[in-house]
Amino acid sequence: MNVDSAPSPQVSMRRYLMLGGAGLIVWWGIYHGLAPFADWFTYRLLALTQGTRLASAIAFFVYEVPKVLMLLTLVVFFVGIVRSFFTPxxxxxxxxxxxxxxxxxLAALLGIVTPFxxxxxxxxxxxxxxxxxxLGVTFSFLISAPMVNEVALVLLFGLFGWKVAALYLGSGLAIAILSGWVIGRLHMEHYIEGWVTAVQLGDAELPTETVSWAQRFHYGAEAVRDIVGRVWLYVILGIGVGAGIHGYVPEDFMASFMGKDAWWSVPLAVIIGIPMYSNAAGIVPIVQALLEKGAALGTVLAFMMAVIALSLPEMIILRKVLKPQLIATFIGVVGLGILFVGYLFNFIF
Amino acid sequence: MKTLQVLGTGCAKCTKLAENTEAAAKELGIEYNLVKITDLTVIMSFGVMMTPALAVDGTVKVVGKVLDVAELKKLLV
Structure with a gap:
């Protein structure tokens, strides 16, 4: 895309708006054709009998994969445009x-929209x-930025509906705000590695070019190429596993060990989740299938948050600047927050 | 002679920006000296928090994104 061939900003703005509008209409049309298409594909083209395990798994896969990828493309594009207004x-x-x-x-909220x-x-x-x-404010940002992200929200919205997505957004923000606040209260500044304080952030003028709308659209398209290009495979794999669980694992199979009555399932989910490193794209479809088979909402949300927010590679990166005590506190405080959210949702629903 | 400093701690995007910058400089046929700066302390002294970044003759021109060759050429002339 060559941004500069546009004759003037107004013309290019109009052109982009028209392109965007047309794109949105096409998107809408295809999106609403997905369910009939999945039915046609499964029951007409493959001539599978309705109600069989294989049919149910295939119909699920054929419907969910394009649906989630389309939602992802749309949301990542708009979030990309929003992010073009923010810099670290x-x-x-x-x-x-x-x-x-x-x-x-503020830090938790900015964590959502700042490119990170x-x-x-x-x-x-x-x-x-x-x-x-x-320090605590910095942590609120560092917790919120990976946990509350558009990929997780799109997948939750696409596979669970807006209520679960909103719950995740709200509780993710609450954990980021409170954990950061608690870490701030603990006054752990001396557990930052000594060399950090010697670093001087230069105050040289950074390029603050005025960004045109054409460039913002370009930025959104770049975000789609980057993020969707990185996660599409995980989405397909995740939905594939989810489809398998959907079709083949018996109803209520998960209830005995991930259900509400198993009190220990929430801490176990968090402990298993921390060393696991997967992006939201791979984990949400699996989580959805677990939920459908009788796992409790709080337990699966806790699992998902632990996987996304507390990842081993990030801890290793942060070890360069934080002493082990502060890392342990960080994991402990956020882990407790996730635990609380897990129990709360199991209690409410 | 232009001094091109690519700031980055060695992530994939940083390598890409270095490659694109080199290609842009070659296409323009300018004399240049490309240095990769991986020392975080030095990177931060440029005021940069998001890598990769590119400084031309000591002035930061790009922060936190990979520009393509065509865009970079405009910054180098």
Whole structure:
């Protein structure tokens, strides 16, 4: 896409809006054709008998894969446009010198919309804490950024509906805010590695080019290429496993060990989840299948949060700047928060 | 002679930005000296928190994204 061939910003803006509108209509049409298509494919083309295990697994797979990928493309594109308004630098300026409670809330919210990748976690951490962002506020950001992400939300919305997606969003934010606040109260600043405080974040002028709408669309398209390009395989694999569980695992199979009555299932789910490293794209379809077979909502949410928010590779990266005591506190506080969310949802539903 | 400094701790995107920058400089036929800076302390001294980044003659021009060759050429002329 060559952004600069556009004759003037207004013309290019209109062109992009028209393209976007047309794209959205086509998207909508295909999206609503997916369910009839899956039925036609399974029961007409393959001529499978309705109600058999194989048919149910195949119909599930043929419907869910394109549905989730389409939702993902749409949402990642728009989130990409939203993110083009935010930079870590701007977020840092907003958070620097904030009072804790307000800072924790702001940091958790900005964690959703600020472009972030775990490979930049270390420079970001140093940049934040050496320029007056309180440690706890920094943690609120670092917890929220990976946990509350658009891929997880899209998959939860697509496979469970908006209520579960909203619950995940709300409880993820609450965990990020409270965990960051607790870590701040514990005053663990001296458990940051010594060399960090010696680092000076330069205050040179960074490029602040005015971004045109064409560039924002370009940024959204890039995000789609990057994120969907990275996760599509996991989506297919995850839904494949989910389809297998959907068709072949008996109803209520999970109830005995991931159901509500098994109190120990929540802590177990968290403990198993921490060393597991999977992105949301692979884990949500499996989680959905587990839930369908009688696992309790709180237990599976706790499992999913532990997998996404507390990942071993991120801990290893953060070990460069945090002493083991602070890492352990971080895992402990967030783990407790997830545990609480798990029990709460098991209790409510 | 332009000094091109690619800032990054060695992630895949950083390598890609270095490659694209080199290609852009070659296509323009300019004299250049490309350095990869992997020391975090030095990276931070540029004011950069999100890698990869590119500094041309000491001024940061790109932060946190991989530009393609055509976009980079415009920054190098």
């Amino acid at each position: 630098e701007r977020t840092r300026r907003v958070l620097a010198g904030r009072r804790e409670s307000v800072g924790n809330v 990748c775990s490979c930049s976690a270390v420079p970001l951490f140093i940049g934040f804490v050496t320029t007056g962002v309180p």
